[in-house]
Amino acid sequence: MRYAALGGGKRLRPFLLVEAARMVSKSSIDDEEGIWMAAAALECVHVYSLVHDDLPCMDDDDLRRGKPTVHKVYDEAMAVLVGDALLTQAFETMARPEIHPNADIRLALIGNLAAASGTHGMIGGQVIDIYADGNISDAELIGQLQALKTGALIHYAVSAGGKLADATAADLQNLSTYASALGLAFQIRDDILDTEGDAKIMGKAAQKDAGLGKATFVSIHGLDGAKAYAKKLGDEAKAALALYGDKAGALNGAVDFVLERKK
């Protein structure tokens, strides 16, 4: 579990959670232990999905974040159990009183985390991705698939940060608009990297989707079209936070990071 979760990575989801909380919070969040714990729990869910996705029976990846994958270092049985345990740990953490004094907020965070990562979220997207190979050529369907597979947890990260910092309904709506655009831009960038990325920089194999003949945002819109689409979504994400001025600096920076990232 430590090898998988503490082995680097962009930490994008916990970053989004923390910075969304910071943007809307009326006071400093630096000592708000619950926000940092929730961010760690969220990263555990993301990492569990990577460990299981890398399994030989799934994407069969040998490298992750530039290092051998969990099943390569240990074995497949341990990789299954590590993923199971990281997911379980996330819910145990989210249920703790330190997360937030309001029990109803903790329950909402738990229910929403399960929804974002379950059959109507991340797992649902993964199932479609694996079993619909070659049958998805429609741009709208690709968007829906990716909204489930990646978007749901990115959206959760941002809105959970807002909830933990007692955001207003208007704040939560703005964060939601931001997160939806950011999540889709993230996935388009993933497809761009799969096309023109450097495996050495990414720390994982490139051109896997193209090699498998999968439809991607790049295969549908072309490389330039995909880049323009991602840029437009980035602008939408930033526009949703315009009224927060300088306080939106970190979340705006996340947009630039997502659009420019090399891995």
Next chain:
Amino acid sequence: MRYAALGGGKRLRPFLLVEAARMVSKSSIDDEEGIWMAAAALECVHVYSLVHDDLPCMDDDDLRRGKPTVHKVYDEAMAVLVGDALLTQAFETMARPEIHPNADIRLALIGNLAAASGTHGMIGGQVIDIYADGNISDAELIGQLQALKTGALIHYAVSAGGKLADATAADLQNLSTYASALGLAFQIRDDILDTEGDAKIMGKAAQKDAGLGKATFVSIHGLDGAKAYAKKLGDEAKAALALYGDKAGALNGAVDFVLERKK
């Protein structure tokens, strides 16, 4: 998920949850939707563990409950995702308001479920079981391993039922004593069945542990010794519920079922 969860099985854990709730409840639980939902969520956790345990990289079982295992009917990737999704679904269900009107009780149920099924519970027991093969010959260690692997979730079932029915602290203590004895008796019976069970009745392979040279309660205490030990634990479990009289009928019946079960 439906194939795995609705495909029969003893349903022992949900039975224990419901009957523990019924025993201590001051009114009928028949219309207490939350108790039945929690029982279903708990069964999802148990079934997820079976689906993952049956994987080729784990126990590599072809049969479960007399039917082909999930990875045989679908494939390994789907079996991993089915298990992941059942676990996730369990937490989503437990967080719902219908489970219990008191948010703190729902949070305790979620935190305890994660603890019982995580690294300090079911998964921890499974890791020890897989990776300590041949190195565990000590009766006390076998007991600890099984307390984690099977006992934790059985104990959870009984105590969750009590909590859902607003049991008193004394009730919860009695239920805890009952559940600890029952859980250990359950595992001893598993070892007895592995030795003398009929694969056709069990719907899964027999003599797997003996074949692997694993230490079991039978290899340590002998067949008669193991049976006597299980009987003694069954008596302890019933004694813990003596003061409930006829209301303990179902839970006492569960003890007999565990001691006499053929599968």
